[in-house]
Amino acid sequence: MTSRANGLETSHNGLALHLENVVKTYEMGTEQVHALSGVSLDIGQNEYVAIMGPSGSGKSTLMNMIGCLDVPTSGSYSLEGEPVDDMDDDQLADIRNRKIGFIFQTFNLIPRSNVFHNVVLPLIYGGVGKTERTRLAEEAIEKVGLTSRMHHKPSELSGGQRQRVAIARALVFSPSIILADEPTGNLDSKTGSEIMAILDKLHAGGHTIILVTHEDDIADHAERIIFLRDGLIESDVRKHDQHGQSVSHSGRPASNL
C-alpha cells in the first residue's frame, strides 16, 4: 500500500484503468437490454474525469463497472494493468477495498457507527493493523476537517459533513480511483461547492477522480468530460483550461433532481 501511496504523486502518465469494447447486457424478462454496447476508454492516473449523460445512457452501469461492483458481459476491463473481468465476488470485494474509493449521492454511511468507525471500516476489511489503521483513519478525517466530530454518529451531522465523512472513507486506503456518483446531488449549492473544493484539492494532491453527474457546473470541475448516450461514448473532450471547449448538451433531459 505504501509504495502506491508514494507513487501517487509521480506516476501521472500511468494508466489508472483501461476498458476495451465493454458490453453489458441485462435480461429484463424475455428482452435483452444493452446498457453498454461497446465502450472503450482509457483513464490515466491523476486524471479528473466527469461522466455525463441522460438517464438510461448507461452511465450508472459504466460507473458500477469501473467501481468493480459489476462485471462486463463481454469486453475487458483492467485496473492499474490488472484484469478484473474474470474475478469472483470476493476478489472483486478486495479490489473495491483497496483500489476504489466510493462517494455516493446518498452518502451511504453506516448509521449506527460513528465517524471514526465509518472511515476505518475499509481498513478493517483490508486487514490493516490497529495502530496503522487508526493513524490512516485519523489522517483522512483530518483531511476533510472533521477531527472534532470523530465520535459523532452520521445522524448528528449535516449533509455536507456526512459527505465529507464519505470522502474520508473513500480516500483512507489511498485508492487508485475515487469514484463519485452525483456527490452533490443531495446537498445545497453552497455545501456542494465545498465538497467539490475538497475533490479538487484531492485531485491536486495526486488522486484520480471520476465524477458521475447530471450537472454541468459540477462536470466543469473535471478536466475531461465523457458524454454517454445509448450505451456508447458520444463525446470525450479534454479541457486545457476551465472555460475552454464545452460539450453540446442539447437533447439531454433536464435533471430530475
Added chain:
Amino acid sequence: MRIALEIGESLNIARSAIVANKGRGTLTALGIIIGIVAVITTMTAANGLENTFKQSFSSIGADVLYVSRTPWVNMGDFMQFRNRRNISLADTQGLSDALQGRGVVNPAINTRINLKYESKTMETVNVVGTTDKQIIVSSITPETGRFLMPFDIKYKKNVAVIGSNVAEVLFGSVDPIDKKMKIGRYSYRVIGIMEEQGGSTFGGPNFDRRVYVPISTFIKTFGDRGGRANFELAIKAPSHEELEDFEFEVIGEMRKVRKLGPTEEDDFAVNKLDTLMGAYNSVMGVVMLIGLLITGIALFVGGVGVMNIMFVSVTERTHEIGIRKAIGARRRSIMMQFLFESSIICLIGGVIGIILASLLTLVINALLMPASLSPTILLIAVIVSILVGVLSGIVPAWRGARLDPIEALRYE
C-alpha cells in the same frame, strides 16, 4: 490478521444489532429458552428417575445373587414358570452346604399381611421371614435397636425389626422399641427400626414399608405348607469381580440340589441387580429418547423462530450489506455478522434456559426425586444452543452474503 479483524467487526455488528433490537431479540430467545429448559428438564428428570431407581434398590447389593422360582424381570410368558417347584428350606440348606462357606446364603420368605398397634392398623405390609444374615447380604442396618440375632432364629422368638415407614405410620411419636405389635393375629415385640431407604416414589419396592421377623418364627406362625413354601435365597458372592463365575457355580450346585438331569432346563432363576438395571435402562432409554424427541421439537420451533428473525434482520440490513460490500467486505464477513447475531441470541437464550432449568431442578429435587444437573448436561445445553444458532442463522446469513452489491445499495 485479516480474518481476526473481520471476526472482531462481525461480533461488533452482531452485538450492536442485538442491542438495537432488544425486544425482538428477547422474544426470539424465548423460543430457545423454552426449548433448552424442556430438553434439560427431560435429561434431569431421567437422571432423577435413575437415581431414585438405584436408591430404591440400593439394599439389594451389586454382589448378591438371588435364587428364586421365577425371574424378577420377565418380558415373556409368565405361564412357563407356573409349574416350577417351589424353592424349599431344604434346598437352601443343600445349597449352603454345597457352597461350603464360599458365599453367605440367606433364605427369606415373605407375605403381605396387616399390622396393628393399639388402635392403628397398616394393611398388607410386606413381612419378611429371614435370618441374622440379612444385614450381610443387603446393605441395610438398623437405625435404633438391633437386627435379628442367631438366637432369635434358634428360639423362634416373636420379635420384629420394622422399616422406618412402618415406625412412622404405626407408632407415630411413640418409641416403638419393646412395644408389642400385631402381625396378623400374632403378637411381636419390636426390637429395632431400620434406616430409611427412600426412593420408592415411582412404584418401586418400598423397603421402608417392611417388617423383618425370624424365619423360624415366620414358619411357625404362618406355616410352610408342609415344607414346600417358596423361599428366595440371597447369596453374597465373595467379591463383585467373581460374581459371574460364582453365578455359574451357584447354578451348578442348585441343579444338583434340585436333582435336575443333564437335559432338563433350570427350574429356578438367578437374579441380580444388573438384571434389574439392564431392564430399567432399556425401558428408560426408550422413554428418554421419546422425551428428548418431543422436547427437541420445542427447541426446533425455537430455532425456526430465530431463523425467521434472521431473515428479517438480513432484509432490514440489505442497504447496509450493500455499503459494506462496496467498501470491500467479503462474503464471509457478511456471513459471520449474521451467524454471530443468531448464535449470540441462541447462546443468551441457552444460558437463561440453563438458569431456569437449574431452578426447576431444585424444585424437582425438593418435591419429587433426587435429580441433579450434571456438568455434562450443561455443556451439552451450551453446545446445542450455539449449534441451533448457527444452523438457524446459516440460510439467512448466506442469503445476505450473496446479495448483489448494486441491488443492495439501491434497496431502501
